Amino acid sequence: MATKNYRAAGGVVIDGERMLLLDRPLRREVRLPKGHIDPGETATVAALRETAEESGYDDLEIVADLGSQVVKFNYLGDDFVREEQYYLMRLVSERTVRRNRKDEAQFKPIWVPLDEAAARLTFPAEQQFAQRAIEIVRRQQAAQ
Numbered sequence: 001m002a003t004k005n006y007r008a009a010g011g012v013v014i015d016g017e018r019m020l021l022l023d024r025p026l027r028r029e030v031r032l033p034k035g036h037i038d039p040g041e042t043a044t045v046a047a048l049r050e051t052a053e054e055s056g057y058d059d060l061e062i063v064a065d066l067g068s069q070v071v072k073f074n075y076l077g078d079d080f081v082r083e084e085q086y087y088l089m090r091l092v093s094e095r096t097v098r099r100n101r102k103d104e105a106q107f108k109p110i111w112v113p114l115d116e117a118a119a120r121l122t123f124p125a126e127q128q129f130a131q132r133a134i135e136i137v138r139r140q141q142a143a144q
Contacts (some may be wrong), residue, residue, distance in 0.1 A: 004080045009047035010034020010084065012066060012133035015056065015091040019117035019130065022054055024109040027124040032106075032129065034084060036131040043085040051089065052097060053111040059095040065087040071125050072116045088136055 010033050014022035021062035022031045035050035037043055044062055063105070066086040073080050099107075112120050120132040 001096070003081055005081045005083075007083045008034050009037050009039045009043040009046050009050060009083070009086070011029065011051035011060065011062075011087050011089040012130055013051060013060060013089045013091055014133060014137050016116065017114045019112040019114055019133075020055055020057065020091070020122065021110050021117060021120060023110050023129070024106055025108065026106065026112050027051070028088070030110075030120050031107075031122060032086065032126045037085075040088045044087065047087045048089075053104050053108045054101060056096040056099045057091060057094070057109070058097045059093040061092050062088045063090050064133075066129050066136075066137050069128075071126060084125070084129075086133075088133040 012032055016143055022033055033051040033054040035046070035054065037046040041049075047060065048060055050103070051060060064087065066088055068083055068085040071082050071084055073082070116135055118127045118134065121127045121130055
């Protein structure tokens with residue numbers, strides 16, 4: 001069995017005192033929006049695209065690069081190595097686009113108070129990115 005390697009990008013969307021998370025009830029997970037980086041696509045373009053596809057919110061702006069990390073996991077008997085790149089994003093407006101049926105069935109967008117958001121995420125790797133984003137936003141607020 002070969003290990004499957006791929007790159008993914010996603011967003012930590014913060015709007016005021018709330019963060020956008022995705023509830024995945026069928027897997028009993030709460031996640032950050034992210035997905036595969038398509039061939040020829042940059043990580044920033046993929047992050048914006050995937051966040052819009054999974055959440056429906058498409059009027060987003062990248063505020064900061066939150067870095068990347070490599071995550072290894074097994075899913076349905078296959079081993080995966082995924083390099084994840086995340087960006088802090090802000091909601092420019094509440095404009096949404098229609099999601100495809102698969103994403104609509106899998107992901108329920110939820111807005112969670114900033115102080116609770118990182119703890120609500122299922123996986124520690126995503127909790128770390130959420131916490132980084134919160135720290136950046138708090139520093140920006142303090143500087144104003």
